[in-house]
Amino acid sequence: MGITAAVAGASGYAGGELLRLLLAHPDFEIGTLSAGGNAGSTLGEHQPHLLPLADRVLAETTPQTLRGHDVVFLALPHGASAALAAELGPDTVVIDCGADHRLSDAQAWAEFYGGEHAGTWAYGLPELTHADGTKQRAQLAGATRIAVPGCYPTAATLALAPGFAAGVLEADDVVVVAASGTSGAGKAVKPHLLGSEVMGSMSPYGVGGIHRHTPEMEQCLGVAAGQGVTVSFTPTLAPMARGILATATARLAPSLQAQLADDPQAVESAVRDAWGRAYDGETFVHLLPEGRWPRTADTLGANTALVQVALDRRVGRVVAISAIDNLTKGTAGGAVQSANLALGLPEGLGLPVAGLAP
Ligand SMILES: NC(=O)C1=CN([C@@H]2O[C@H](COP(=O)(O)OP(=O)(O)OC[C@H]3O[C@@H](n4cnc5c(N)ncnc54)[C@H](OP(=O)(O)O)[C@@H]3O)[C@@H](O)[C@H]2O)C=CC1
Numbered sequence: 039m040g041i042t043a044a045v046a047g048a049s050g051y052a053g054g055e056l057l058r059l060l061l062a063h064p065d066f067e068i069g070t071l072s073a074g075g076n077a078g079s080t081l082g083e084h085q086p087h088l089l090p091l092a093d094r095v096l097a098e099t100t101p102q103t104l105r106g107h108d109v110v111f112l113a114l115p116h117g118a119s120a121a122l123a124a125e126l127g128p129d130t131v132v133i134d135c136g137a138d139h140r141l142s143d144a145q146a147w148a149e150f151y152g153g154e155h156a157g158t159w160a161y162g163l164p165e166l167t168h169a170d171g172t173k174q175r176a177q178l179a180g181a182t183r184i185a186v187p188g189c190y191p192t193a194a195t196l197a198l199a200p201g202f203a204a205g206v207l208e209a210d211d212v213v214v215v216a217a218s219g220t221s222g223a224g225k226a227v228k229p230h231l232l233g234s235e236v237m238g239s240m241s242p243y244g245v246g247g248i249h250r251h252t253p254e255m256e257q258c259l260g261v262a263a264g265q266g267v268t269v270s271f272t273p274t275l276a277p278m279a280r281g282i283l284a285t286a287t288a289r290l291a292p293s294l295q296a297q298l299a300d301d302p303q304a305v306e307s308a309v310r311d312a313w314g315r316a317y318d319g320e321t322f323v324h325l326l327p328e329g330r331w332p333r334t335a336d337t338l339g340a341n342t343a344l345v346q347v348a349l350d351r352r353v354g355r356v357v358a359i360s361a362i363d364n365l366t367k368g369t370a371g372g373a374v375q376s377a378n379l380a381l382g383l384p385e386g387l388g389l390p391v392a393g394l395a396p
């Protein structure tokens with residue numbers, strides 16, 4: 039008998055991507071599928087691409103329907119997971135795709151989300167490089183409660199963390215601008231996501247340091263730097279269903295700044311080496327060869343992050359770019375990768391590394 043997995047929020051985008059990946063995973067058996075108002079309908083009505091599960095009836099999302107599985111994946115709106123997880127028993131591995139347990143700073147939670155902070159779970163970004171050179175995956179092995187990162191923080195962190203861990207970047211001048219496909223906003227109907235609004239146009243939103251992923255990026259990069267990092271983040275909406283392209287820039291650390299005029303080549307090598315070291319041997323995060331740039335199309339449907347880094351010599355800034363599929367590495371793929379680690383399975387088991395381009 040395989041490892042039994044329930045998916046709450048199965049009718050949504052994140053839930054659908056979780057099920058696509060779980061269907062291809064050799065060790066998971068898919069148990070309860072649940073939803074909110076759509077409970078009682080079949081999965082096929084909401085996820086027609088998941089043919090093998092089309093006739094499964096969606097249960098209500100309650101502790102009773104989710105109990106009795108080895109793993110429960112929660113792909114629910116913010117605020118729904120704490121009460122459910124409390125009823126699931128300490129031995130059940132709970133993987134939460136929502137934001138409720140990502141932040142360790144209750145004040146940041148109150149400022150960006152409002153309401154009471156539900157507590158902090160192990161942060162599910164295995165490739166996050168810490169200041170001491172270790173990786174976040176060490177904290178996920180055997181964990182029973184895991185918070186899956188937000189999609190933008192996944193992209194921004196994987197782009198910049200190597201530079202902070204290696205001490206080549208300044209912590210107080212980080213700028214991230216990222217473009218996301220519309221599936222990042224979920225399935226619920228929103229006027230600004232109508233096809234006629236999105237097609238043929240790109241638009242910014244959450245401008246001015248107010249997007250709730252800002253403190254999450256600062257938390258991740260702070261772990262990499264071993265000190266506080268401040269980030270100016272601007273999200274934009276792109277006319278595509280999936281994908282995030284994050285462009286992140288940060289000022290060079292003072293020692294490298296000083297070296298720039300005399301020996302720019304040495305500075306460039308120090309920068310490239312930092313990223314090369316961090317991602318050498320990683321299955322899902324790739325530093326591209328020099329001169330090649332990340333494209334969202336190359337990550338579609340794959341649990342990968344493609345990263346490139348360059349030095350802007352003229353202004354002494356490092357430019358790091360990453361591409362992910364927001365629903366795969368940015369949500370469901372990251373969730374399954376973390377579940378593999380929690381359960382002692384090979385980290386990459388069942389996860390795709392090949393994208394869908396063009
Ligand atoms: N989309 C993305 O790229 C990312 C999403 N996430 C997170 O994943 C979670 C799900 O997001 P996403 O799939 O995009 O959202 P969707 O709106 O597409 O799906 C939401 C799911 O939750 C269910 N649901 C809604 N309200 C309730 C409720 N009160 N009780 C039980 N179930 C409910 C819905 O069921 P019904 O159909 O019945 O309404 C649906 O299955 C969110 O926390 C999101 O922040 C994280 C990273 C990236």
Ligand SMILES: CC(=O)N[C@@H](CCC(=O)OP(=O)(O)O)C(=O)O
Pocket residue numbers: 135136137187188189190218219220221222223224273275
């Ligand atoms: C395009 C778009 O709208 N994206 C979402 C982020 C998606 C994500 O990662 O969400 P959670 O933190 O909610 O899990 C947004 O900006 O709110």
